[in-house]
Amino acid sequence: QQQVKQSPQSLIVQKGGISIINCAYENTAFDYFPWYQQFPGKGPALLIAIRPDVSEKKEGRFTISFNKSAKQFSLHIMDSQPGDSATYFCAASKTAGKLIFGQGTTLQVKP
Amino acid sequence: EAGVVQSPRYKIIEKKQPVAFWCNPISGHNTLYWYLQNLGQGPELLIRYENEEAVDDSQLPKDRFSAERLKGVDSTLKIQPAELGDSAVYLCASSSINRETGELFFGEGSRLTVL
Numbered sequence: 001q002q003q004v005k006q007s008p009q010s011l012i013v014q015k016g017g018i019s020i021i022n023c024a025y026e027n028t029a030f031d032y033f034p035w036y037q038q039f040p041g042k043g044p045a046l047l048i049a050i051r052p053d054v055s056e057k058k059e060g061r062f063t064i065s066f067n068k069s070a071k072q073f074s075l076h077i078m079d080s081q082p083g084d085s086a087t088y089f090c091a092a093s094k095t096a097g098k099l100i101f102g103q104g105t106t107l108q109v110k111p
Numbered sequence: 112e113a114g115v116v117q118s119p120r121y122k123i124i125e126k127k128q129p130v131a132f133w134c135n136p137i138s139g140h141n142t143l144y145w146y147l148q149n150l151g152q153g154p155e156l157l158i159r160y161e162n163e164e165a166v167d168d169s170q171l172p173k174d175r176f177s178a179e180r181l182k183g184v185d186s187t188l189k190i191q192p193a194e195l196g197d198s199a200v201y202l203c204a205s206s207s208i209n210r211e212t213g214e215l216f217f218g219e220g221s222r223l224t225v226l
Binding site: 095 | 115151152153154155156159167202204213214215216217218219220
């Protein structure tokens, strides 16, 4: 019930393309769903987050789509750039609770 | 404003030796976390502090791991004795009491190699 499953494990996209990373969760009590971005040798940093009262949230080129009934959410990176090459982690928690991270997706954007 | 500071960044030790990691959170953040990140995996929570109190240490292997957060600011994580399987990155994070954002601010991590 505590797992967050992320796919794909790795992703290669051409510059300007759309990157899509998916996550599925089990615990219906989760009410906070962030995505973190991690560059090599650095700690993860919050990219964008959503709560289940909305189905989509957009910040610049980054969009979270949330499907409460399917217990799934996804990150879409529009117009992907080489600078977006990093590892992306989805996560989930109950408010003020423990944040559970997915296994991570390594994104490579080719010039 | 300074971010979360961790030291050392890298540590190589022989198995059965002790090791300690230090974390200085963002000023004013009352919640501090220690996460373990194995290669190619997502971070896993070891322990969470609210001020000086450890409110969640259920995933901390207490036979060899210990942590403290004196005066509710800096924290240390200790492993004694270290085992080969402890090789990983130990991440410290902090957050403010503002639960709406829920954002965790991570340090750059301490990479441990046990030989």
